Amino acid sequence: MVPAYVPNPVAALCGGGTPIDFNRNFSDGKRILGDGKTYRGLVCGVAAGILCGCLQIWLVSTYQLDLPRHTLASVTLLALGALLGDMAKSFFKRRLGKVRGEAWPVADQFDLVIGAFVLTLIFDPAWILANITWQVLVVILILTPLLHRSVNIIGYRIKVKKEPW
Numbered sequence: 001m002v003p004a005y006v007p008n009p010v011a012a013l014c015g016g017g018t019p020i021d022f023n024r025n026f027s028d029g030k031r032i033l034g035d036g037k038t039y040r041g042l043v044c045g046v047a048a049g050i051l052c053g054c055l056q057i058w059l060v061s062t063y064q065l066d067l068p069r070h071t072l073a074s075v076t077l078l079a080l081g082a083l084l085g086d087m088a089k090s091f092f093k094r095r096l097g098k099v100r101g102e103a104w105p106v107a108d109q110f111d112l113v114i115g116a117f118v119l120t121l122i123f124d125p126a127w128i129l130a131n132i133t134w135q136v137l138v139v140i141l142i143l144t145p146l147l148h149r150s151v152n153i154i155g156y157r158i159k160v161k162k163e164p165w
């Protein structure tokens, strides 16, 4: 899950500049995605996720570690899927009238997992079937909100994030 977990905090660190929706509004008059989704955040976040995934591939093969096997495809799909899930979440958040940064419990925590798994299921279903057993899924469902909360509190304390969620 490292390639899926890395993009969000890196996007928060590097994000800014041109918003992905180019400041445009949806038919309901509200922003399509909002200022919290930028091209810089997307590109840096996905690149960082892929880079960490490549490091994992190298570590596993060099030290013959008994860990799930990643490929360039699986790490790319997990990293890109994580931030596409985050963007999809923001799209629905705006439709519900929630402003940028407003908390949306459950969706804020699991958007990246859903996005990463949906994209990988579409383009590399064999990887999901081979690696995401129900035991692994249970661990992911418990670990994700804990990691999300801790990393966001750190991000808030070091003034990278405006909200501690």
Ligand code: CTP
Residues within 6 Å of the ligand: 011, 012, 013, 014, 015, 016, 033, 034, 035, 036, 037, 038, 039, 040, 041, 042, 083, 086, 090, 093, 099, 100, 101, 102, 161, 165
């Ligand atoms: N970020 C970015 N580009 C992305 C994703 C995130 O630039 N594709 C940056 C933004 O600076 C954003 C921060 O990371 O403010 C935190 O991300 P997130 O909590 O997902 O965004 P919010 O600002 O809370 O916006 P939203 O309400 O749409 O979730």
Ligand code: MG
Residues within 6 Å of the ligand: 101, 102, 108, 165
């Ligand atoms: Mg947020």
